Amino acid sequence: MDVQVLVEKAGGVSKMAARRGVSHSTVCDWKRGNFLPGNRVRRIAELLTIPVEALLPMVRAPVSRKASVVAAPQEAA
Secondary structure, three states, X not given: OOHHHHHHHOOOHHHHHHHHOOOHXXXXXXXXXXXXXXXXXXXXXXXXXXXXXXHHHHEOOOOOOHHHOOOOOOOOO
């Protein structure tokens, strides 16, 4: 099972986002990265009426978009 299957089981990106109180783009990030954030697993399991243990292989901490941007070194004045 992967996140895409879970999202479809929940009725699609928009429905899952609305039911979990997150943005459409957040659910798209989960789908694209094939992960679920650990702090939302219990509520997602409740929504889908599946055991939390079934979701654990998909759990990881999301990588911050800000962390992926490398700042250019500043020039000395």
